[in-house]
Amino acid sequence: MDFTVRAAKPEDCKDVSRMIMELAVFEKMPDQVKVSHKELEQDGFSASPFFHCLVAEVPEELKSKEGHTKVGYGIYFYTYSTWKGRTVYLEDLYVMPEFRGKGIGKALISKVAAVGKEQQCVRLQLSVLDWNTPSLDFYVSKGAQDLTASEGWHLLRFDAEALDKLVKEAPTN
Amino acid sequence: MDFTVRAAKPEDCKDVSRMIMELAVFEKMPDQVKVSHKELEQDGFSASPFFHCLVAEVPEELKSKEGHTKVGYGIYFYTYSTWKGRTVYLEDLYVMPEFRGKGIGKALISKVAAVGKEQQCVRLQLSVLDWNTPSLDFYVSKGAQDLTASEGWHLLRFDAEALDKLVKEAPTN
Numbered sequence: 001m002d003f004t005v006r007a008a009k010p011e012d013c014k015d016v017s018r019m020i021m022e023l024a025v026f027e028k029m030p031d032q033v034k035v036s037h038k039e040l041e042q043d044g045f046s047a048s049p050f051f052h053c054l055v056a057e058v059p060e061e062l063k064s065k066e067g068h069t070k071v072g073y074g075i076y077f078y079t080y081s082t083w084k085g086r087t088v089y090l091e092d093l094y095v096m097p098e099f100r101g102k103g104i105g106k107a108l109i110s111k112v113a114a115v116g117k118e119q120q121c122v123r124l125q126l127s128v129l130d131w132n133t134p135s136l137d138f139y140v141s142k143g144a145q146d147l148t149a150s151e152g153w154h155l156l157r158f159d160a161e162a163l164d165k166l167v168k169e170a171p172t173n
Numbered sequence: 174m175d176f177t178v179r180a181a182k183p184e185d186c187k188d189v190s191r192m193i194m195e196l197a198v199f200e201k202m203p204d205q206v207k208v209s210h211k212e213l214e215q216d217g218f219s220a221s222p223f224f225h226c227l228v229a230e231v232p233e234e235l236k237s238k239e240g241h242t243k244v245g246y247g248i249y250f251y252t253y254s255t256w257k258g259r260t261v262y263l264e265d266l267y268v269m270p271e272f273r274g275k276g277i278g279k280a281l282i283s284k285v286a287a288v289g290k291e292q293q294c295v296r297l298q299l300s301v302l303d304w305n306t307p308s309l310d311f312y313v314s315k316g317a318q319d320l321t322a323s324e325g326w327h328l329l330r331f332d333a334e335a336l337d338k339l340v341k342e343a344p345t346n
């Protein structure tokens with residue numbers, strides 16, 4: 001299929017925002033999305049961006065039923081392992097349902113891998129919901145290991161309220 | 174107990190490196206540590222650092238049996254949630270055994286929370302091994318939720334070899 005994968009620009013954020021919501025609906029948590037396209041513009045396109053974004057685009061003649069030409073995205077950032085070093089972390093990978101099975105998801109993750117490699121990253125990590133077997137199977141077929149299953153890593157979170165409680169206990173020195 | 178928590182400097186990396194190894198021994202994977210103090214200096218203290226580091230220090234008269242005054246550290250970086258926004262991620266939190274139970278771990282995580290809050294982060298995340306109940310209990314007592322247990326998030330990794338395979342498949346456009 002004819003498509004391109006490129007770095008997102010601020011003007012892509014409306015489309016990315018639309019697809020973030022589509023992904024959240026799939027993940028059964030649409031009411032969890034609080035980030036607007038304005039915040040994406042701010043947080044991803046400043047001098048010290050909190051994330052980087054790729055978009056997959058098809059030519060006008062292949063646009064979606066609703067008229068979209070931006071049909072997939074990948075959001076990633078850099079993290080660090082004190083054991084292995086530089087790591088690229090894939091936060092979101094999404095392709096609109098009517099464009100799946102055409103290599104777009106594969107192209108997006110491969111491009112994130114390539115950009116990470118340029119930055120001397122030695123691994124790529126991501127998180128998947130355990131019931132999302134199509135995604136789990138996709139990543140495992142590409143060579144990923146499930147570290148929660150094999151080593152027992154659990155993800156923990158302090159949400160806004162718990163974070164504020166921690167902050168109140170911070171030393172002032 | 175008399176101690177201070179402060180941002181690490183490049184010259185702290187030897188001590189941080191020593192404590193990274195101590196933590197890896199506790200986590201039963203000491204042979205996994207490949208990062209040297211030189212790499213920590215490079216990766217944490219450049220113009221676009223891959224991580225930030227805090228150290229906990231005690232006065233000379235309270236030094237450890239082996240003569241160390243840097244007795245704990247926290248390594249963190251910024252990540253992003255496309256649902257909630259800016260996130261601070263605590264990669265490592267460690268206090269030397271003979272200095273535990275004195276509030277140093279609590280001071281380190283609270284300081285990471287405070288720095289994250291200054292950067293407008295809305296959550297703090299971290300990963301813990303499921304058999305490490307002292308740490309799990311510590312974080313839960315401070316308000317953390319175990320998302321792997323409650324929502325089913327699994328951590329996946331492409332290691333160096335799998336990453337290289339992905340890179341080879343990257344689109345060239």
